[in-house]
Amino acid sequence: MGTIGLLANPASGxxxxxxxxxxxxxxxxxxxxxxxxxxxxxxxGGATHFIYHNDAHGITxxxxxxxxDQITATAVDSTQMGSALDTISAARAMRELDCSVVITLGGDxxxxxxxxxxxxxxxxxxxxxxxxxxxxxxEATIAGAAAGLIxxxxxxxxxxxxxxxxxxNIEGERDDLALIDVLLSNERFVGARxxxxxxxxxxxxLTRADPAAVGITSIGGLLHPIDAADDCGxxxxxxxxxxxxxxxxxxxxxxxxxxxxxxxxxxxQPICCSGPGTLAFDGERERTLKEGxxxxxxxxxxxxxxxxVASALRQAADIGSFKI
Amino acid sequence: MSDxxxxxxxxxxxxxxxxxxxxxxxxxxxxxxGKIPGALHxxxxxxxxxxxxxxxxxxxxxxxxTHRGHGHCIAKGGAFDRMFAELFGRSxxxxxxxxxxxxxxxxELGILGANGIVGxxxxxxxxxAFSNKFRKTKDVAVCFFGDGAxxxxxxxxxxxxxxxxxxPAIFVCENNGYGEYTPQxxxxxxxxxxxxxxxxxxxxxxxxxxxxxxxxxAAGEAIARARAGEGPTLLECKTYRYFDHVGxxxxxxxxxxxxEVEEWxxxxxxETFESRLAEQGILSAEAAQAVHDETxxxxxxxxxxAEDSPFPAPSAVTEDVYA
Numbered sequence: 122m123g124t125i126g127l128l129a130n131p132a133s134g135x136x137x138x139x140x141x142x143x144x145x146x147x148x149x150x151x152x153x154x155x156x157x158x159x160x161x162x163x164x165x166g167g168a169t170h171f172i173y174h175n176d177a178h179g180i181t182x183x184x185x186x187x188x189x190d191q192i193t194a195t196a197v198d199s200t201q202m203g204s205a206l207d208t209i210s211a212a213r214a215m216r217e218l219d220c221s222v223v224i225t226l227g228g229d230x231x232x233x234x235x236x237x238x239x240x241x242x243x244x245x246x247x248x249x250x251x252x253x254x255x256x257x258x259x260e261a262t263i264a265g266a267a268a269g270l271i272x273x274x275x276x277x278x279x280x281x282x283x284x285x286x287x288x289x290n291i292e293g294e295r296d297d298l299a300l301i302d303v304l305l306s307n308e309r310f311v312g313a314r315x316x317x318x319x320x321x322x323x324x325x326x327l328t329r330a331d332p333a334a335v336g337i338t339s340i341g342g343l344l345h346p347i348d349a350a351d352d353c354g355x356x357x358x359x360x361x362x363x364x365x366x367x368x369x370x371x372x373x374x375x376x377x378x379x380x381x382x383x384x385x386x387x388x389x390q391p392i393c394c395s396g397p398g399t400l401a402f403d404g405e406r407e408r409t410l411k412e413g414x415x416x417x418x419x420x421x422x423x424x425x426x427x428x429x430v431a432s433a434l435r436q437a438a439d440i441g442s443f444k445i
Numbered sequence: 446m447s448d449x450x451x452x453x454x455x456x457x458x459x460x461x462x463x464x465x466x467x468x469x470x471x472x473x474x475x476x477x478x479g480k481i482p483g484a485l486h487x488x489x490x491x492x493x494x495x496x497x498x499x500x501x502x503x504x505x506x507x508x509x510x511t512h513r514g515h516g517h518c519i520a521k522g523g524a525f526d527r528m529f530a531e532l533f534g535r536s537x538x539x540x541x542x543x544x545x546x547x548x549x550x551x552x553e554l555g556i557l558g559a560n561g562i563v564g565x566x567x568x569x570x571x572x573x574a575f576s577n578k579f580r581k582t583k584d585v586a587v588c589f590f591g592d593g594a595x596x597x598x599x600x601x602x603x604x605x606x607x608x609x610x611x612x613p614a615i616f617v618c619e620n621n622g623y624g625e626y627t628p629q630x631x632x633x634x635x636x637x638x639x640x641x642x643x644x645x646x647x648x649x650x651x652x653x654x655x656x657x658x659x660x661x662x663a664a665g666e667a668i669a670r671a672r673a674g675e676g677p678t679l680l681e682c683k684t685y686r687y688f689d690h691v692g693x694x695x696x697x698x699x700x701x702x703x704x705e706v707e708e709w710x711x712x713x714x715x716e717t718f719e720s721r722l723a724e725q726g727i728l729s730a731e732a733a734q735a736v737h738d739e740t741x742x743x744x745x746x747x748x749x750x751a752e753d754s755p756f757p758a759p760s761a762v763t764e765d766v767y768a
Contacts, residue, residue: 132651135639139648140666140678146649148640178636202708203683308449309725313652313662321449397725411724 123221123272124170130227131178133250137313143373144251156184159265166269174211205234212238221272229255229403245428252336252404254301267433280433285328286424290417299402302327302337305394314405319376322359330355336404340368354420358382391419461496465516467740473693481532488516490687493714495520497660501668507555507573507586509566514559525747535754542757564597571603574614585613585671593624595638608646613671618681625690626700642679654682655712685709
């Protein structure tokens with residue numbers, strides 16, 4: 122019997138995009154309710170043991186308390202810094218404990234942080250963030266059921282697919298990564314993190330260019346769609362001498378974005394950009410580049426594995442997992 | 446925010462933080478030496494919040510402050526000499542020596558008063574914001590308060606009315622994790638005060654209160670939104686006070702660990718900002734030191750001004766009284 126990892130990011134869904142865009146506040150009571158539903162589904166799917174990140178807000182701990190007579194739950198040894206470091210350290214601990222699948226609650230940034238600690242983690246990401254390209258909007262009860270089927274060994278084949286990622290090598294500093302996009306902006310500070318100034322965008326590399334999503338990925342998606350399954354990415358150069366795309370760069374916020382170049386980029390083909398500027402990963406400014414400092418971006422299919430919930434449930438129906 | 450921030454604004458943010466830090470350190474020492482009467486609640490560690498918000502305001506915009514109010518006053522343009530005179534209880538102080546640390550106010554600067562009552566500021570700021578809207582000005586009212594004050598009825602009433610009337614108000618929660626000596630987990634069931642915002646019908650946003658640029662950007666957006674008539678915002682800044690609830694000590698206390706204090710000090714808002722400005726060639730280490738030195742010289746002069754000033758006359762005790 123495998124175990125299910127649980128991580129809910131208390132900080133997701135609360136940044137400045139509630140002001141500059143029309144994103145919703147995702148309060149932690151709602152996240153707790155989502156964890157409850159996911160665990161309900163997981164238990165129905167056959168899971169009995171959970172390993173969880175005991176976040177400072179008690180989201181997962183309090184949700185799991187309700188199931189004390191049905192499951193065993195163990196908190197991982199992780200930091201309580203109130204920052205992305207907590208998610209990274211929890212991911213490392215879950216990797217050590219070999220979780221069969223990890224349910225994450227957050228947005229693109231949460232899953233990126235998780236993958237900094239466990240790059241090829243088996244993930245079932247539930248969207249509670251701002252930009253939610255990587256995590257899927259789905260009912261937690263059913264997502265939890267899929268995780269339960271996997272952890273109990275009832276569903277084993279063909280439900281995971283490995284995702285692309287961008288490895289970011291920054292000259293003289295630690296490496297970083299992104300799951301959806303890396304954007305270089307002329308802004309000089311990480312500040313409030315959100316990408317507030319499209320006129321400062323310089324270039325971007327997308328793992329997928331999704332016309333049906335919000336965020337930087339939509340800019341490429343409305344010009345040259347690339348799916349998660351395609352073995353290539355898209356390199357965008359922003360500038361006045363090309364197409365102008367009216368794109369939703371955040372929830373409820375469209376901007377006219379001028380693009381001077383748009384080129385597909387093959388896997389494992391490094392591309393460089395240099396400072397000064399700020400690198401944003403998956404929609405949030407994260408790292409600053411000094412004058413002349415070079416960042417090398419490499420797209421590869423070495424990211425996390427994500428669960429196809431519908432496929433898992435179809436398999437469960439075929440083998441009668443839920444027949445009493 | 447269509448353009449990159451100017452170097453002038455960056456240096457202004459730095460200078461405001463340094464002025465707060467040096468003022469508070471000196472005020473704390475004077476209190477410990479018994480030269481300043483009464484209790485001081487010092488703002489050391491939280492400088493990025495007041496500075497990041499106040500750079501976005503004009504003198505016509507109003508603020509309400511807290512018992513930990515020196516930083517707000519300095520960042521809004523308060524003069525060292527009149528502030529020290531007030532702390533010393535002298536007639537040249539902002540309140541003619543009759544208010545002390547917890548009541549500094551100045552209408553010309555839009556400082557509607559520090560406030561010794563926890564949760565005392567929000568209704569006043571809400572009233573000022575109502576006035577701004579009624580008089581059709583573009584001014585905004587900013588209310589500073591703590592995580593503890595967010596449990597007070599006065600805060601809930603003010604937030605409700607501000608949202609109801611779509612007032613130009615910004616509720617800035619300085620969440621330093623403690624209501625006096627009580628950890629936040631012992632006084633409220635939530636960790637993010639911003640979670641309460643949707644319940645009032647206003648946006649709630651969280652920023653790193655140790656990062657002056659994060660506060661500057663988020664506050665700028667909230668203030669622009671308020672000026673445009675789009676209503677109030679609850680802006681929660683996660684921050685930390687290095688010193689004790691009252692006075693300086695800060696270490697060796699039982700309600701929090703020394704390790705916790707040290708961990709937060711690693712994120713010092715002034716040191717990290719100076720480092721980033723130096724990296725970008727905006728402020729050298731020598732130029733940063735000059736700002737500290739100039740501030741210290743001004744403080745020394747202000748303390749002398751205060752010590753040389755007379756106490757208010759006993760006959761003035763009934764002056765400036767509203768009721």
